[in-house]
Amino acid sequence: MIKMNHLYKTYLKTWPALKNVNLEIDRGEFVFLTGPSGAGKTTFLEIIYLEELPTRGDLYLFGDKIKKYSYNKRAKLRQKMGVVFQNFKLLFYKTAYENLELAANVVGFSPQKAHKRILEVLNQMRLSHKINTPIYQLSGGEQQRVAIARALVTHPDLILADEPTGNLDPAISKSIIKVLEQINARGTTIIMATHDYDLVNNYSYRKLHISKGKIYE
Amino acid sequence: MNKLFYLIKSAFVNIYHHRRIAFSLVLSLIILISINLFLLMANNNIQNILKAFNKDLRVELILKKDTGSNAISKNIKSIKDNNLISVEEIVVNDAAENLKNFVNSSKVIEKIYPLLDKNPLPPTISVKIKFNKRSIQNIDKFISRVNNDTISTIIYPEEWFSRSLRISVWSEYAAYGLIALFFILTYILWIHIFKVSLFSVKKEIEIMEIVGGTKTYIKTPFFLESIVYAVLSFVISIGILRYLYVGITKLFDNIIFLYPKQVLYAFVLTFFITLLGTEKAIGKFFKK
Secondary structure, three states: OEEEEEEEEEEOOOEEEEEEEEEEEOOOOEEEEEOOOOOOHHHHHHHHOOOOOOOEEEEEEOOEEOOOOOHHHHHHHHOOEEEEEOOOOOOOOOEHHHHHHHHHHHOOOOHHHHHHHHHHHHHHOOOHHHOOOEHHHOOHHHHHHHHHHHHHOOOOOEEEEEOOOOOOOHHHHHHHHHHHHHHHHOOOEEEEEEOOHHHHHOOOOEEEEEEOOEEEO | OHHHHHHHHHHHHHHHHOHHHHHHHHHHHHHHHHHHHHHHHHHHHHHHHHHHHOOOOEEEEEEOOOOOHHHHHHHHHHHHOOOOOOEEEEEEEOHHHHHHHHHHOOHHHHHHHHHOOOOOOOOEEEEEEOOOHHHHHOHHHHHHHHOOOOEEEEEOOHHHHHHHHHHHHHHHHHHHHHHHHHHHHHHHHHHHHHHHHHHOOHHHHHHHHHOOOOHHHHHHHHHHHHHHHHHHHHHHHHHHHHHHHHHHHHHOOOOOOOOHHHHHHHHHHHHHHHHHHHHHHHHOOOOO
């Protein structure tokens, strides 16, 4: 599903964020990406969801080699992915439903299909009772579950989670990982970046470690 | 269809959210568009005044005394066939007609006229010219083209022609120069105010990018929003100018409004300026 060959990402021409990354991630995998702050975890994810393009090397996504794609082509590829952030990136004055509706409309779901799918994922995230609640009235854990629901609403093949438990307490963090595990069990590939080694050590999934832009298995 | 419906709905939601800033945006647009339309109307009226002043503009061709009817016909044909000036009317007076007019012009001449043993006056051709820039610009060329050995003198108000041309050209330069300036101002102002309105939806744009919104998809509601503002501002501006026009016509006669073609051009220009300004303003919110 994802393949990187001798991939480099350099900022400001001299500052390397990723150095000679060679790896392959298969469909249905659950991968933890660990590393200290500033190690390159976010850059790694940004390269995958095409927010950034590699400076050098080859990147394959869903079997296609990524070249210098136009904005719209990258957008179409992004529709196959769901992204979850540490700071949720939700519209705080909109309801959980409206936040999900935004994503459903972007991919062109009909109102009926969007409605059905939104209810389905909110139910899956156990948020059916919060459907019309504005985001600012939800707890941190609930907000993160809405963010995951938004990532799921478009039936993505891949979910990228950038420190999704960074702002949450350990119990809620575990519940978020449990949600991600359930999603993974349905065949969706998950890549989760975190600097919380204790949390990761509780699981037996594949672990990648990133340090100063280099990735180690 | 679903997408289009959603985009239109988003545009109206945006208008509602931006209503305070949209008020300033529409107000500034109304002021600038009204100034532009007023300048256009002022230029129309200057051209109209010049036209009124020049409604009897003529070139007199005084033919040689013994010029025959064949030569006169040839001259008339060459005047009619010219493509340099617009001719409104050609009046040919033969020698006898000119003498009659001359005699009737004064009692003294009427008394001494029987003393003349033969008609001293030549035939003439009077060419009435339609006042327009092309005619005035080409008058010298026209005169040298029609001049031939059957014509003894050509009389026309050369100084008046060049003065009229200067006034007409400068009035147009000034009006269109100021209009261009105000349209540039409109464009700059639009970019900046629209950008301010977009700050409130910055996060929404960012999220739409993350979930895979194409540029067209993300931009369309904002374009629709700006079209609504542009149309609204233009219609109000035309209304203001029309109201002003009705007031002015009560004080002065023969004031002309805008020509339909001008209204159409001004509208198209406003439309494109707002779209270009919107594109420029939104462009700042996209990462790459």
